[in-house]
Amino acid sequence: MTWDEYYLGICNAVGSHSKCLSRQIGAILVRDKVVICTGFNGPPRGYPHCPGFQNCEGQLVCQRRSLYPSGEGLHLCPAAHAERNAIVQAARLGIKTGGSTLYLNTQVPCKDCLIEIVNAGIIEVVCTEIKMYDSLSASILRHSDLMLREFEL
DSSP: OOHHHHHHHHHHHHHTTOOOSSOOOEEEEEETTEEEEEEESBOOTTOOOOOOEEOTTSOEEOHHHHHSOTTOOGGGOOOBOHHHHHHHHHHHHTOOOTTOEEEESSBSOOHHHHHHHHHTTOOEEEESBOOOSSHHHHHHHHTSOOEEEEOOO
């Protein structure tokens, strides 16, 4: 098993803790081959989980994703992205993020998360797909020293 396979497995396990009705995203921060912090997408501490609603088949579904395409209608979602939660958790615990690598079981982070990733001193992002979340993500990447790559599986 490669390190990338190992870290993707951890991302998937962390993401499985998310109660999001849309996607279960896991993020891990790694330095010197040691996981230093984790995060998954979800609302802030103490906030109730998204209630969603039942569709015509009786399945509980995400209200936002049923009304808007991916990346839109975020005003309906109380959740933070997994990468943001990993960075905030590290800050809460006093863990240095500078020089670390962020692994994600999803595509390239959105522009808001990329801003925080760059400012946190993270040097590399590894994700499952090099697909831009939004147009500003590509611009932020071009103007930073952040390395970006896909998992090597």
